[in-house]
Amino acid sequence: MAKLLLENVYKVYDGGVRAVSDFNLEIDDKEFIVFVGPSGCGKSTTLRMIAGLEEITAGNLYIDGVKVNDVEPKDRNIAMVFQNYALYPHMTVYKNMGFGLKLRKVPAAEIDRRVRRAAEILGISDLLERKPKALSGGQRQRVALGRAIVREPNVFLLDEPLSNLDAKLRVQMRSEIIKLHKRLATTFIYVTHDQTEAMTMGDRIVVMKDGFVQQIDSPATLYEQPVNVFVATFLGSPQMNVFPAKLYNDDGLKVLFGNDNSVTFGKEKAKQLSAPCENGDDVLFGIRPENISLSAEGVEAVVDVVEHLGSETIVYAAIGGLENNVIVKIPTDHSVVAGMSVRLAFDMDKAHLFDYGTKQSIMGVPPQNFFECKLNGGVASFANVTWELPESVSEKLFDFAEESCRKLYIASDKISLTEIPDSVVIKGKVDFLSVGSDSVSIFAKVAGKDGYFVVRTPSTTARPGDDVDFYVPYSAIRFTDGNGVRLISREAVSDNVARCTVKTTGEKTTINVGGTVLSYNAADIDTPDGEYYIKLLSDKLDFEFDKKYAKKNKLEVRPLENTVVAKAYDEDKLGGGKNAVFLSVKGWDGYVTAVLNDEFSVYKMPVFRISVPQNAFTLTPVEG
Numbered sequence: 001m002a003k004l005l006l007e008n009v010y011k012v013y014d015g016g017v018r019a020v021s022d023f024n025l026e027i028d029d030k031e032f033i034v035f036v037g038p039s040g041c042g043k044s045t046t047l048r049m050i051a052g053l054e055e056i057t058a059g060n061l062y063i064d065g066v067k068v069n070d071v072e073p074k075d076r077n078i079a080m081v082f083q084n085y086a087l088y089p090h091m092t093v094y095k096n097m098g099f100g101l102k103l104r105k106v107p108a109a110e111i112d113r114r115v116r117r118a119a120e121i122l123g124i125s126d127l128l129e130r131k132p133k134a135l136s137g138g139q140r141q142r143v144a145l146g147r148a149i150v151r152e153p154n155v156f157l158l159d160e161p162l163s164n165l166d167a168k169l170r171v172q173m174r175s176e177i178i179k180l181h182k183r184l185a186t187t188f189i190y191v192t193h194d195q196t197e198a199m200t201m202g203d204r205i206v207v208m209k210d211g212f213v214q215q216i217d218s219p220a221t222l223y224e225q226p227v228n229v230f231v232a233t234f235l236g237s238p239q240m241n242v243f244p245a246k247l248y249n250d251d252g253l254k255v256l257f258g259n260d261n262s263v264t265f266g267k268e269k270a271k272q273l274s275a276p277c278e279n280g281d282d283v284l285f286g287i288r289p290e291n292i293s294l295s296a297e298g299v300e301a302v303v304d305v306v307e308h309l310g311s312e313t314i315v316y317a318a319i320g321g322l323e324n325n326v327i328v329k330i331p332t333d334h335s336v337v338a339g340m341s342v343r344l345a346f347d348m349d350k351a352h353l354f355d356y357g358t359k360q361s362i363m364g365v366p367p368q369n370f371f372e373c374k375l376n377g378g379v380a381s382f383a384n385v386t387w388e389l390p391e392s393v394s395e396k397l398f399d400f401a402e403e404s405c406r407k408l409y410i411a412s413d414k415i416s417l418t419e420i421p422d423s424v425v426i427k428g429k430v431d432f433l434s435v436g437s438d439s440v441s442i443f444a445k446v447a448g449k450d451g452y453f454v455v456r457t458p459s460t461t462a463r464p465g466d467d468v469d470f471y472v473p474y475s476a477i478r479f480t481d482g483n484g485v486r487l488i489s490r491e492a493v494s495d496n497v498a499r500c501t502v503k504t505t506g507e508k509t510t511i512n513v514g515g516t517v518l519s520y521n522a523a524d525i526d527t528p529d530g531e532y533y534i535k536l537l538s539d540k541l542d543f544e545f546d547k548k549y550a551k552k553n554k555l556e557v558r559p560l561e562n563t564v565v566a567k568a569y570d571e572d573k574l575g576g577g578k579n580a581v582f583l584s585v586k587g588w589d590g591y592v593t594a595v596l597n598d599e600f601s602v603y604k605m606p607v608f609r610i611s612v613p614q615n616a617f618t619l620t621p622v623e624g
């Protein structure tokens with residue numbers, strides 16, 4: 001039993017690899033969460049940070065409300081099952097399962113009770129006296145699960161546990177793990193690169209790419225409302241067809257592709273176009289294979305390849321003017337053969353549109369609602385709302401954000417229809433509802449806002465025509481400048497303060513901050529020896545290129561004085577050629593915020609040196 005919260009979690013490995021960026025997730029007690037994505041996307045790193053096997057570079061991890069960043073793995077009450085189940089070959093199944101408990105000095109009778117119970121749950125009671133070499137792959141994997149179960153952990157972490165099994169066994173073990181989750185009623189976090197495993201096992205799925213979370217949602221919603229082309233094509237087999245097209249909005253919303261083929265959205269679906277479009281705009285048109293059928297009328301195509309898979313047939317067909325075949329999934333039909341001319345009907349209610357450039361979805365339920373916004377003296381005005389910013393929000397806004405802020409985004413799935421604390425009210429009128437497999441989306445008109453305000457909720461009693469108050473939690477609101485660049489920091493801007501010792505010897509004054517030593521001309525500092533608080537001034541710090549990075553990019557290394565190693569984990573663009581950079585620096589407990597010019601980017605050079613010139617800090621004596 002455990003709730004987990006990952007807040008702005010980052011991992012930058014020592015070599016500078018950014019494995020995980022800004023991972024945010026709240027996991028409910030007893031939830032089955034799956035992390036999925038291609039190899040190298042950061043799934044295992046995230047899991048290992050939860051387990052405590054990998055240090056968290058920045059951000060917070062809470063288990064049941066307690067911050068555990070620095071808690072030893074053994075004290076987190078978490079059990080991990082790996083792909084490589086590494087059983088001790090010389091020990092029996094019984095001993096393999098009980099060994100960890102024995103090390104923890106659990107009494108023998110208790111070990112016996114737990115091992116026998118786990119064996120019973122897993123159906124391996126008759127194997128307890130066998131050695132691993134006398135077990136099949138599936139049985140060994142069960143023993144590995146048993147070893148985790150006997151620890152009676154609050155959270156199970158499973159890292160590709162089925163990858164070493166053959167296809168048939170994987171399917172069987174998949175359903176056994178689902179049953180096990182129900183039976184143990186414990187939080188499960190499961191890592192896989194296999195989208196079928198993810199879709200069949202998870203209550204919710206986290207789709208990752210290149211260290212960034214792409215989308216977190218139920219399998220049904222991810223399938224029906226993917227936020228971008230990556231999610232759309234990663235989930236589903238065969239994958240969604242996505243091809244270049246042009247959009248026209250006269251006499252209905254139409255998509256043109258290939259040699260003059262055209263398909264039209266229904267009136268109601270057309271309302272779900274969430275981006276302003278001009279006639280002839282380039283878009284990407286997406287449609288799943290099962291949403292295309294063979295019919296008497298429709299788009300002309302020639303069958304290229306046919307695959308009969310028992311209950312269904314997959315048809316690969318060429319549409320004139322399109323580079324790739326379109327994939328069609330139909331009930332088994334042996335009359336369809338290669339070379340045949342067919343016509344394809346598209347179920348346009350199930351079709352998708354993506355922005356040609358950003359590859360983000362522009363049709364259906366948008367993940368974010370967009371508003372034009374003005375910020376003035378700590379008051380944000382957008383649509384019909386005037387919102388005096390509370391401190392928890394304003395402390396994260398950079399000073400000079402005020403003039404440039406022009407946009408505000410609100411996550412569509414974080415909005416409540418009943419009153420919640422720390423929220424802003426937006427008044428709207430429901431225009432229509434769009435019903436998905438496990439959620440309903442409300443498309444509402446809000447005075448002063450272009451397009452719809454969209455709210456996705458598990459269920460609702462709201463009906464078209466209703467006047468509704470929408471409660472938007474502060475955490476669901478994000479400010480950006482006119483270019484969509486974030487203006488609000490993920491974290492409060494740090495005060496950059498640390499305790500230090502000042503000591504003058506002859507001509508030199510040294511400032512020792514927890515082992516980091518800065519050295520200045522005594523005459524310039526003119527401060528008596530003693531204990532002080534040093535505060536770094538964000539905008540007075542300078543930086544030095546990493547030598548390797550400088551060489552590679554033919555940049556000049558400026559020799560600077562008083563440099564300290566800084567490990568950067570994130571940056572926020574501030575506009576005006578400046579970046580706010582969040583750093584960990586030895587000696588400072590929390591992070592340090594530095595405002596550097598934007599030729600520097602942590603994404604290119606996460607480990608570097610900052611310099612602390614003598615005008616870049618203040619010293620305040622420690623009282624008493």
Ligand code: ADP
Nearest residue numbers: 013015017019038039040041042043044045046
């Ligand atoms: P996944 O589990 O999704 O395959 P990982 O979390 O294992 O991905 O890896 C994410 C990224 O971090 C990859 O680029 C990988 O090469 C890198 N990485 C993983 N472990 C280390 C390590 N110990 N040191 C440096 N880089 C690492």
